[in-house]
Amino acid sequence: MVGGGIWGCSIAYHLGRAGVSDVLVLERGELGSGNTSQAAGLVGQLRASRLMASAIMETVKRLASWQAEHGEDPGFRQVGSLKLALTEERDRELRTQVAQAQRWGLGVELISPREAQARAPLLDTRAVKACAWIPTDGYVEPYTLTMALATVARGLGVRMRRQSPVTALTVERGRVTAAETPDGAVETETVVVAAGPWVELIGGALGLRFALVPIRHQFWVTAPMDGAPRDMPVVRVPDLSAYLRPEVGGVLMGGYERSPKSVAMAELPPAFTIEETEKDPAALEELGGGLTEAFPALGAAPMIRGCAGLPTFTPDGNCLIGPVPGVRGLYVAAGCNAFGIAGALPVGRWVSELILEGRTGADTSTQALTRFGTRYRNRRRLRADCESIYANMYSLAKGAF
């Protein structure tokens, strides 16, 4: 396994659970030190596609029973979530989405703005046209879940080597045979590249290109403030492409800017680490400016910290997982579209099934590496389509939520 982020740890855990103990995770830094360390950890089940809705419903069920099963706290805070419509257009979209999700078996209902305010006291009801309430949603502490996965995986025989970068993959006669590290080569018949945005570099060295683009994503956290109880639900505001959740007495607020900044990993210094991702105060202005309409108190709240990272986005908002055509034994797990924490358990299960059985239990062809054919040979087009997914993340028709 190349990469010890939440995906690498989850895939290793699922392989271990399936009885494969000969698994080695190679991580260039510390476990969870990539995008995983920067994530807000929102776990939202109200999604645009049925597969993803079912997948995140699976996540919620498994997180809720994790402690009883494994004796480890996975860091799940099941505070529920609200999804707001501030405009007529979103009101219609939200009602369509709620009806669809109910048919898919999700517990979700429309509630009045006043009921929403009782749950999220910072909300000014005058701005709200409609509101969906999903009581089983919440957020997970990304590092805690990653460590929980790693701990259980180790107990199943998986080995994890930190500070161990994979410097090259050896491919002989169309088959992967080894992963090179500064301590020598690790011979293997199977390699999974779960390296987040660095998949571009690992693939590039083999002449492979994947239909994804790393795009900067950011959030900020306010100082503790009145009206932000620690059990406040997660709030999503699609009209503003923004989200909120409680964070130690204050509010964490993030969102998807209209003009995303995509990045080419090859243009960053080789030793680049995710914490070095530059934060952009203009994005905070765009986000905060919009949010004060529905949450006026945020206007005066001091920001005490921000987080930024480079999750990878695909042209259709689905993941990019599975075997790499033309290189036997090589698999990729990338294209998290900024829901890789929420999706870590199902994605880990799918990749493990693909490796061990050649297929997944559910139909995951929409996540296959090969689904775009040659459409994205043109990088400019790829970037434009991935940026469009980013900017429309909360659109039922165009995005993932």
Ligand SMILES: Cc1cc2nc3c(=O)[nH]c(=O)nc-3n(C[C@H](O)[C@H](O)[C@H](O)COP(=O)(O)OP(=O)(O)OC[C@H]3O[C@@H](n4cnc5c(N)ncnc54)[C@H](O)[C@@H]3O)c2cc1C
């Ligand atoms: C600001 C922000 C907010 C987010 N909010 C959410 C959210 O609310 N909900 C949600 O579900 N998701 C969220 N995400 C997305 C989430 O962080 C990612 O989807 C998730 O972390 C992906 O995990 P990963 O393991 O694929 O990648 P990463 O965590 O990036 O892990 C990749 C790992 O590979 C290692 N690596 C790279 N190259 C090599 C090499 N050559 N050799 C060895 N190791 C290597 C890296 O060091 C890294 O540890 C957010 C992301 C950001 C940046």
